[in-house]
Amino acid sequence: MIKLLLFPIFLSIITITAAQNIYVLDTDGEPIRTDRQYYIVPGNTDVAGGFTLAGRNGSCPLSIAQSPQVGDSGIPVTFTRVSQDIVTINYDEDVNIAFSTSTTTCEAFSTVWRLAEADEVFSRAYVSTGGYTGVSGNQASLNFWFRIERHMEVYRLAFCPTVCNDCNPTCGLLNVDIVEDQRWLSLFRYDESVLPVQFRKA
Numbered sequence: 171m172i173k174l175l176l177f178p179i180f181l182s183i184i185t186i187t188a189a190q191n192i193y194v195l196d197t198d199g200e201p202i203r204t205d206r207q208y209y210i211v212p213g214n215t216d217v218a219g220g221f222t223l224a225g226r227n228g229s230c231p232l233s234i235a236q237s238p239q240v241g242d243s244g245i246p247v248t249f250t251r252v253s254q255d256i257v258t259i260n261y262d263e264d265v266n267i268a269f270s271t272s273t274t275t276c277e278a279f280s281t282v283w284r285l286a287e288a289d290e291v292f293s294r295a296y297v298s299t300g301g302y303t304g305v306s307g308n309q310a311s312l313n314f315w316f317r318i319e320r321h322m323e324v325y326r327l328a329f330c331p332t333v334c335n336d337c338n339p340t341c342g343l344l345n346v347d348i349v350e351d352q353r354w355l356s357l358f359r360y361d362e363s364v365l366p367v368q369f370r371k372a
Contacts, residue, residue, distance in 0.1 A: 194261050202258070202259045203258055204249050205257055206248075206371060207246040209243040211244070212366065214366060218238050218239070219236065219242030220236070222245050223245065231279035231299045232275060233296055233299070234296075238353060245271050247268060249267060250266040251263065262317055264331050266314055276299070281299050284299060284314050285297055286298040286313075294354075294357065308334060316328065325366070327343070328343050329357055343362070345358040345363055
């Protein structure tokens with residue numbers, strides 16, 4: 171009788187653990203949600219700060235930069251899934267990322283993250299703004315989609331969208347490219363260095 175009673179409890183524990191394993195968790199151990207704002211902060215807390223907006227070469231749209239100040243949380247973001255009827259975010263799924271702020275510097279452009287074309291000088295594709303949320307299935311919207319992958323005990327950001335069946339994106343990891351003391355978020359190959367990140371409620 172005791173064994174029969176313990177079996178449902180054991181099964182419930184397995185089910186809860188399995189569910190937690192597919193969700194991206196914030197620093198409180200809770201699944202991140204599309205209806206909340208989060209700071210994306212370094213997994214190594216003694217290395218620079220969170221992400222913010224900055225202009226490259228004095229032009230619009232603004233690009234994504236990492237604050238050089240340890241402890242600076244940056245600007246909070248929101249996430250949008252392909253299937254918008256579900257609010258929790260799973261790792262390895264396509265998401266839009268948008269800063270929860272408006273900007274007067276480049277007000278004609280949204281704050282939705284977008285992977286820009288490769289820079290001719292530095293041969294890097296930098297993460298910029300000016301994207302759209304919830305648009306999928308074509309080449310034009312491909313660069314608006316990112317993903318969160320598990321990395322050791324934390325996470326990493328990646329670009330490898332699956333929202334377009336006929337597209338052939340160049341996949342890679344998002345990391346910081348330091349140019350003249352500015353820390354720009356850009357696309358790196360999978361065999362290059364990793365930028366561990368965490369998600370903290372705003």
